[in-house]
Amino acid sequence: MIGILAALAMSLLGCGELEFPEPEPxxxxxxxxxxxxxxxxxxxxxxxxxxMDTWATQDDMGIWEFGGKFRPNDCGSCNDQWEFTIRDFQRxxxxxxxxxxASLETGTRRYYRSQTLGNFFRVSFFGDTxxxxxxxxxxxxxxxxxxxxxxxxxxxxTDSSLLKALVCMEVSGxxxxxxxxxxxxxxxxxxxxxxxxxxxxxxxxxVAFQSLSKGTxxxxxxxxxxxxxxxxxxxxxYTFAQNGIHTVCLSITDGAGCESRICQNISTDPAICSQNFxxxxxxxxxxxxxxxxxxxxxxxxxxxxxxxxxxxxQSTDAYFKILSVSPYQPNLDGLPTYQVSARFKAMLTxxxxxxxxxxxxxxxxxxxxx
Numbered sequence: 001m002i003g004i005l006a007a008l009a010m011s012l013l014g015c016g017e018l019e020f021p022e023p024e025p026x027x028x029x030x031x032x033x034x035x036x037x038x039x040x041x042x043x044x045x046x047x048x049x050x051x052m053d054t055w056a057t058q059d060d061m062g063i064w065e066f067g068g069k070f071r072p073n074d075c076g077s078c079n080d081q082w083e084f085t086i087r088d089f090q091r092x093x094x095x096x097x098x099x100x101x102a103s104l105e106t107g108t109r110r111y112y113r114s115q116t117l118g119n120f121f122r123v124s125f126f127g128d129t130x131x132x133x134x135x136x137x138x139x140x141x142x143x144x145x146x147x148x149x150x151x152x153x154x155x156x157x158t159d160s161s162l163l164k165a166l167v168c169m170e171v172s173g174x175x176x177x178x179x180x181x182x183x184x185x186x187x188x189x190x191x192x193x194x195x196x197x198x199x200x201x202x203x204x205x206x207v208a209f210q211s212l213s214k215g216t217x218x219x220x221x222x223x224x225x226x227x228x229x230x231x232x233x234x235x236x237x238y239t240f241a242q243n244g245i246h247t248v249c250l251s252i253t254d255g256a257g258c259e260s261r262i263c264q265n266i267s268t269d270p271a272i273c274s275q276n277f278x279x280x281x282x283x284x285x286x287x288x289x290x291x292x293x294x295x296x297x298x299x300x301x302x303x304x305x306x307x308x309x310x311x312x313x314q315s316t317d318a319y320f321k322i323l324s325v326s327p328y329q330p331n332l333d334g335l336p337t338y339q340v341s342a343r344f345k346a347m348l349t350x351x352x353x354x355x356x357x358x359x360x361x362x363x364x365x366x367x368x369x370x
Contacts (some may be wrong), residue, residue, distance in 0.1 A: 029339070032070070032082060034359015036299065036348070041359070043070050043082055054337045056366035061285050063292065064088040066104065066338075066365035083298040084363050086322075086340070087112055090292055104325045104338055104365070111318060111346055112294035114310045121157040121187045122282045127169065131273035134173035141168045143185070160286065163188040169277055177273035179245065181265050185279055191215065192258035194250050198266055205240040205268045215254030224249040243269040295320040297346055297357060307348035307355065320344040328364055336367040 030045035030052050045052060054068045069083035088103050129136060140148040142155045143165035157165060164187055170180035186193065192215030199208045211234045213219060223231040225238050226247045240246055249263040265274040297309040297320075321343045328339040345358040 030070070030363055032359060032361035032363065034344075034357065034361075036357050037355035041082075043361075045070075052364055054331045054335065054364050054366035056335065056368045061291065063090075064103065064368065065296075066367060068337075068340075068363045068365045069298075070363070079300055079302050079304050081298075081300040083296075083300075084340075084342075084361065084365070085112075085296040085298070086365055087292065087294045087296070104322070104340065104367075106322045106325060109293055109295045109320045109322065111309050111314045111320065112291065112296045113313065119160050119283045120286045121160075121162075122154065122284055123157065123185060123187070124152070124154050124280045124282075125167070125169075126152050126278045126280075127171070128276045128278065129171055129177075129179070129273060131177070131267055131270060134175040134177055136171045136173045136177065139170045139172075143167050157187055158286070167277075167279075169275065171273070171275045173273070179265060179273050179275035181247070181263065181276055183263055183277070184261060185281070186260065187281055189281060189283075190258055190260060191256070192219075192252060192254045192260045194252045194260040194262040196250050196262070196264070198248070198264070200268065205243055206237060207240065207266060207268065208235070208237045209248070209250075210235045211250065211252075213250070213252045213260070215252060215258055215260070216256040218255050220253045222251045224251075240268055243272075245272055245274050295344075295346075297344065297348060299348060299357070305350050307350045307357075309346045309348050309357070311351060312347050312349040312354055314347055318346050320346065331364075331366065337364045338367055339364055 032041065032043040034041055051071055051073050052068060053071055056064060056066050058064050065085050065087050067083065067085040069081050071081045072079070086104060086109070125140065127138065136151070138149055138151050140150070140153055142148070142157075144157060144159070144162065146155060148155065165185045166182060167185045168180065168182040170178070172178045193213060195212040195214070197210050197212060199210075201207070209223065211221060213221075219234070221232055221234050223233075223236055225231075225240070226249075227241065229238070231238065244267070246266045246268065247263055248266050249261060251259070251261040253259050264276050267274040295309070299307045301307065323341040323343065326339050328337045331337055339362065341360075341362045343360050345356070347354050348357045349355075
């Protein structure tokens, strides 16, 4: 098991140019040999109570990171760690299929560089249909040229300058249910937001409305009941002349001048279907090409200080070459793992100084599995 393998780090005195051999069959399964600064380093699996940890996680941009590190088993201070992270070649959404051969392919990789990026907006939409038990067909228009036929789609707005979008949805069923609604989606998360709920009275067309709007006091209200009439109260009541579907809209202007608007389909006849939707907006960092198919090397030294390749510009002769990839045993959490052999040359920094790190390694990384 990878979780019970150990690694010994030794510092040897000496200087001069070193040659680093290719990983060879017959050597311990996981090992690293090279130099860090002026020190020669040898890490060998199975010695000195140190282990090989593995993991597979997604960062804030949805990019998978496959990682492994040599660390002390007793981990009182967790010093003297050596960490290798391979970042995937593209962003995958939940449910997407991809193959190990593409994500962990052999060849030369660039080093990841931390940088400030723009954002994109990920919006989760939730449809809400009343008045029918029929299986429905959904048609969404996200206002940026994209569409969907899912009941509760998730859509990414990649233009960070787009602060709002007019989103429309329509449902239809074999029992004759047809309903549609359009609303402006606030991507910028303005400080004010129009919202309301309603309560139907028994056996009449009277509807009581209650504003749940947020904003700086005082708030001005403008209700439109869909038949030419309206109101300016916060919580009005209204009697519709006919039963059916009524598209009711509430617009607000708060004390700071912020404006917001929302529309809902209100059905005063329980036998008639109506459709509405809600949404949730997330602002996420925008991935760029330099973030994909890259490598991060990290080291925690004896004093507990982290060194990383991600916070320094690499020289033109820096490289990380994956020589081979093969399946290995699951780790203690049952996560699939892969054995990776590589040669590398990079600069690591602790933000006060920079040191060269060069060598060969055979290590393990986690894989998400099914």
